[in-house]
Each structure stands twice: as structure tokens, then as C-alpha cells.
Amino acid sequence: MKLQARPLDIPYEFTFTISRNSHSTTTTVIVELTHSENGQTFVGMGEAVPSRFYGEDAESVLAFYDRLNREQVLADLTPFDIQKLQARFEALDGNMAAKSAIDMAFYDLQGKILNRPVWQLWGLDPAKAPKSSYTIGIADLDTVKHKTEVALSRGYDVLKVKLGSPNDVELFETIRRMAPHPEITMRVDANAAWDVDDAIEICQLLHENHVEFVEEPLKLTSSPDDYAKLKENSPLPLMADESCHTLKDIPWCAQAFHAINLKHTKTGGLTEALRMVHAARAHNLTIMLGGFGETSLSITAFAQLSPLVDYCDLDGALLMAEDAYEGITFTGSRFTLPNRPGLGVIPRAKVGA
Numbered sequence: 001m002k003l004q005a006r007p008l009d010i011p012y013e014f015t016f017t018i019s020r021n022s023h024s025t026t027t028t029v030i031v032e033l034t035h036s037e038n039g040q041t042f043v044g045m046g047e048a049v050p051s052r053f054y055g056e057d058a059e060s061v062l063a064f065y066d067r068l069n070r071e072q073v074l075a076d077l078t079p080f081d082i083q084k085l086q087a088r089f090e091a092l093d094g095n096m097a098a099k100s101a102i103d104m105a106f107y108d109l110q111g112k113i114l115n116r117p118v119w120q121l122w123g124l125d126p127a128k129a130p131k132s133s134y135t136i137g138i139a140d141l142d143t144v145k146h147k148t149e150v151a152l153s154r155g156y157d158v159l160k161v162k163l164g165s166p167n168d169v170e171l172f173e174t175i176r177r178m179a180p181h182p183e184i185t186m187r188v189d190a191n192a193a194w195d196v197d198d199a200i201e202i203c204q205l206l207h208e209n210h211v212e213f214v215e216e217p218l219k220l221t222s223s224p225d226d227y228a229k230l231k232e233n234s235p236l237p238l239m240a241d242e243s244c245h246t247l248k249d250i251p252w253c254a255q256a257f258h259a260i261n262l263k264h265t266k267t268g269g270l271t272e273a274l275r276m277v278h279a280a281r282a283h284n285l286t287i288m289l290g291g292f293g294e295t296s297l298s299i300t301a302f303a304q305l306s307p308l309v310d311y312c313d314l315d316g317a318l319l320m321a322e323d324a325y326e327g328i329t330f331t332g333s334r335f336t337l338p339n340r341p342g343l344g345v346i347p348r349a350k351v352g353a
């Protein structure tokens with residue numbers, strides 16, 4: 001099969017700020033795998049969503065693909081050779097976002113060849129997909145109010161609020177007043193911002209205000225004792241994101257957290273994410289599917305797993321000013337998986353074209 005890739009710059013609708021950084025645009029890499037069999041040619045699509053926090057950017061992704069082409073790593077594979085692909089990728093360190101786009105393109109090809117959506121190849125029930133949250137990033141009070149108004153006016157009834165700034169309590173209380181319980185479900189993501197004693201205090205406040213769970217509360221330099229202390233004292237379920245990457249992290253996460261947030265950029269694709277879903281269940285962890293700023297191409301690829309999980313945070317494309325692909329479709333916070341073959345993603349006609 002043949003691999004082609006190109007970078008795609010996407011502007012955010014609002015500058016997106018979390019506890020450690022701020023972005024107004026992001027760059028992903030679009031992949032096309034061309035495969036022919038029985039006289040027919042199929043194109044599988046994928047999207048790499050590199051994160052500098054995890055050591056990748058568009059340049060490193062494109063360099064990884066040059067290497068795959070130079071060393072003919074994919075040339076003799078068919079879209080059904082997932083085990084061989086995994087073995088070859090295990091021999092190449094890191095580059096999880098880059099690997100993920102190839103992995104999802106393999107599944108896209110499988111579905112297109114068999115003329116079935118990927119979720120159907122896996123025997124899943126699309127009606128089981130949970131609602132997705134919409135994220136309110138950190139900003140000054142007026143901007144946060146505006147973003148919350150916009151979110152509510154678009155019918156989103158599950159909000160994820162980014163905290164980890166000096167005015168956490170004021171930001172949180174403002175949003176909660178505008179988005180009252182029980183009409184609006186609220187989740188919080190601290191992106192590893194807090195010391196253990198601060199975390200216990202804030203988790204108490206969030207619990208009193210009916211927050212559903214808190215993502216990655218503790219600084220990543222925290223000790224095992226800190227994690228144990230928080231788990232013992234937090235009235236809120238704790239979810240691992242920055243602490244959970246691949247299958248081998250599951251046992252530790254089951255000790256320190258109640259839930260995990262999977263992202264294809266961390267897992268290296270759908271194959272590893274699927275393994276993690278089942279391992280997490282065996283460890284009594286609940287599961288969320290998350291993402292970064294990306295298009296509906298990779299969001300829809302990851303959403304193929306949504307009938308298997310408890311929570312979704314698949315708003316990556318909703319946070320961008322434009323979306324180059326059509327895939328899952330939203331009605332408020334509820335989304336529908338496409339019924340088209342493969343990942344079910346098609347390019348969106350350019351506005352004004």
C-alpha cells in the first residue's frame with residue numbers, strides 16, 4: 001500500500017487555554033493509504049494529531065512517514081494485517097500520534113473493502129454512544145461568560161471546564177451559576193495543576209456543586225502517597241489523562257484513579273485503545289474518549305469505540321473555526337455515528353466554493 005501525507009492548519013474558534021499553555025491554531029497531518037485488490041482501488045484516511053506535550057509536532061510526524069516510505073514498512077501489508085503493523089510499529093520508538101493515523105486508516109480501508117462501518121465490523125451498537133462534553137477553556141471572566149453563553153445557546157448540556165489558574169473558584173462558580181445542576185452536567189479538568197491539599201479542598205467544592213468527576217487533579221511531580229491521599233479524601237471520582245497513555249498504565253491508574261481518558265494521540269491508534277477499554281473494565285475503571293483540537297476525521301475514527309465507553313469528550317472539531325471533514329453529527333451534546341463504510345468520513349465542501 002502507498003502512504004501520502006500533508007499538514008493541515010486549523011484555527012481555533014476561541015483561543016484555547018489550559019493550565020500549562022495557550023493556542024489559537026493547531027496543525028494536524030492528514031494521511032491517505034492507497035490499496036488495490038481484485039482490480040479495485042481503495043483510499044483509507046487518517047489524521048495524526050501531534051501534541052508537543054507528548055514530544056511530537058507536524059514536522060516529526062511527516063519525518064516518521066518519510067521513514068516508513070524509505071524503509072518500505074507498509075509496502076507489503078494489506079489493511080487486514082493489523083498484527084503485523086503493530087509488530088513493526090513496536091520496533092519503532094514513540095511517534096504515537098503518527099502511528100495512530102496509520103492504524104485508523106487501516107480500519108477505514110477494512111470497512112471500505114467490506115462495505116461496512118467500522119463500528120459494525122466490531123459488532124457495536126451505535127445507540128450506546130454516550131453524550132459528548134463541550135470544553136470551556138481558561139480565560140478572563142468576561143470571555144468565560146461569553147463562551148458559556150455560546151455553548152448553552154448551541155444546546156450543549158454537558159460542559160467540561162478547564163481549571164488550574166489562580167482564579168479557579170471564581171471561574172467555576174460563574175459557569176455553574178450560568179449552567180445549573182441538574183439541567184447541565186459539569187466536569188472539570190485541572191490538567192495536573194494542583195498540590196494534594198489544594199486538590200482535596202477544591203474537589204470538596206466541586207462535589208458540593210454536583211460536578212461529575214475531575215480529570216488529572218495533581219501535579220505530575222506528585223508522590224504515590226499524594227495520589228493515595230487524594231483518592232482516600234476526594235468525594236469526586238478522579239480521572240487519569242496525562243497519567244494514562246497505553247495498556248501498561250492501566251494497573252497503576254486503577255490504584256490512583258477511578259477512571260481513564262483515552263486519546264488516540266496517546267494510545268497510538270484504535271487497536272491499542274480497544275485493548276485498553278477491556279483492560280480498564282477488568283480493573284473496574286470507567287472510561288472516557290477524549291482528544292485534542294482536530295477535525296471530524298480523527299474524531300469520528302475514535303468515536304467508533306464510543307458504544308464501549310461511559311463518557312465522551314469528542315468536541316475537538318467543535319472547538320475549531322472550521323472543519324475540513326464530515327463525520328459524526330451533533331444534536332446538542334448527543335452525536336450520531338455515520339452509517340457509511342469504513343470510518344464514514346468524507347471531505348466537507350469548502351465554504352463559499
Ligand SMILES: [Mg+2]
Pocket residue numbers: 189191215216241242261
Ligand atoms: Mg484532560
